Amino acid sequence: MSADRRLRIAGHREQVFMERTILAVDAGGTKCRARLVAPDGTVLASGEGGACNPSTELRGAIAVLDALVNVLCRQTMPQTERGSVVLSLGVAGLVDVNRRTAFLSAHEGFAEIVAMSDGYAALIGASGGRPARLVILGTGAAGHRLFADGTSIQRDGWGFLGGDRGSGAWLGRRAVEAALKSYDGAAPESLLSQRLVALLGSGEAAILDWLLRATPRDFASLVPEIVAAAEAGDGVADALLEAAADEAAALVRSLEESDGGESEGEPLYLLGGLSELLRARIETRIEQRFDVPQGGALDGCLLAARGQAPQERRR
């Protein structure tokens, strides 16, 4: 394969795309996964790296991606000179133009860079690039929809302090608030409050210290406690799970844009760490079953780089 795309004869756009080596990267706030794929679809190398979130830790995100790229390209030299490779990247936190520019321009020498949000990569990976809707419920929460005209929308994904309604961090924070309200004697004790207070620490100083250091992931890590309490019959815990399902159902409905046309027959996916936990509760609310995804976010990155799915273009 020639590294020089200028020599190609235009006209068969997909053909051109198919002849490129692609480095697909699904970059997340917890870890990155990467796959280097030859034009014929052969996986040349794959690997994992640390957390990559340009909006909260720009320098760290650049370093993590750089290390991952270097390892994979070096493993497969000489056939994967960077100049012949398309980097196709699904990553959160590129909404801000300055941050986007700083992050992408730090990775030089590729034939092309295709960048999209991690949620969009998951959406087109799930649908094979066809119009579809996706709700992701993990530490955070976001909804995505791809329209027939190739444009897309995102709803929520505002993060821990402003939204991520119904997410693990959202659930954990509400559970902690309820538990400390009981601890204060401002609400009745419950199984949930007892379990959580015991988990946060022994005594006021330990609890305050936990709160001072707590990240969204720490709050989301409390979800199994909420589930256990709900299963043991705790009404407060069950109400929290119901409220999360309410939020997720509202997020599904918010993807029905008035100018987006009907979504009848269009697949609807649910992904993320909380999907199994809340699937049935959400399905009851929206009176619809979720579809089974065709592939993951790395597949979405490959599809976008090959021109088999639209590149992300937000309405």
Next chain:
Amino acid sequence: MSADRRLRIAGHREQVFMERTILAVDAGGTKCRARLVAPDGTVLASGEGGACNPSTELRGAIAVLDALVNVLCRQTMPQTERGSVVLSLGVAGLVDVNRRTAFLSAHEGFAEIVAMSDGYAALIGASGGRPARLVILGTGAAGHRLFADGTSIQRDGWGFLGGDRGSGAWLGRRAVEAALKSYDGAAPESLLSQRLVALLGSGEAAILDWLLRATPRDFASLVPEIVAAAEAGDGVADALLEAAADEAAALVRSLEESDGGESEGEPLYLLGGLSELLRARIETRIEQRFDVPQGGALDGCLLAARGQAPQERRR
């Protein structure tokens, strides 16, 4: 007045206390206020400094207090050699023993240091040192009660992520969540959501940037928007204010410890930036009027240093 307390004849504890020069400091997360008071009650000097919160910014808090102390002592030299002065300090964030030690040991050379929480200083300042209850609703929220045996309790004050139920930061965060839910089309639009979204920024990137930098104080600064929307008839905004009043009323009730005895006839105070806003709503809920405080937190620091109020001793 002699600087050497060892020369005094014991027996008249209050008398001894009254003969000391006191540097009272009300140290808050927004600013510090300090007053240097001679044994006869004459104010020798007073001043203000920056934010002082040992739990979130230990070094900054030490530096701010140090600068304030130095300025006041130097202004009034030679009569206020540090060794003859009692530093009496109301400050948040001293629950953790290590942080408390680090903060207090950084201020050396005083005849004595009397340290209490800022809320306790406000409580005894309000009651003149007598048993009483106090709810503080500002950027954060906490309840305090002093019992007849000299011990006291605190409720809430867990901070922005774990509690501060009904506070300005709590209100602002809930309002932002509601506004972004409307912005996402997952809830109906309201006057509140329109005002807040306009205030957070123009477009998704600006809003995300606001959220990324937002402090509890930033969230609390949105309260006037909530009030304006509620006054214009916005139901969502009014429901938020009602929910905050519910939380504050529950906080008042949580101060009735089962082992604390009746609080009949004991004064009940409401302080903080949200007190005027929520006073009537809370009074309706608790079927009781709040009392008028006798003095402020600086007065509380002076009382504790003079032995006219118990030093803080938590149950």
